Amino acid sequence: MSGSEKHLRKVCKGATIEQGLAIIGNQAAQSRDKVVAWAKKMV
Numbered sequence: 001m002s003g004s005e006k007h008l009r010k011v012c013k014g015a016t017i018e019q020g021l022a023i024i025g026n027q028a029a030q031s032r033d034k035v036v037a038w039a040k041k042m043v
Contacts, residue, residue, distance in 0.1 A: 001020045001022045004020060005017055005019065005020055018042060021034070021035065021038040023035070
């Protein structure tokens with residue numbers, strides 16, 4: 001995520017910034033289960 005959450009908090013004052021999900025490009029095709037589990041935590 002390379003500091004994205006930190007930067008978003010700085011420029012989006014008052015917004016709720018949740019923990020992101022980092023997926024390496026060559027792992028994207030095999031990451032469906034990981035993404036689904038992460039998304040369920042956001043609800």
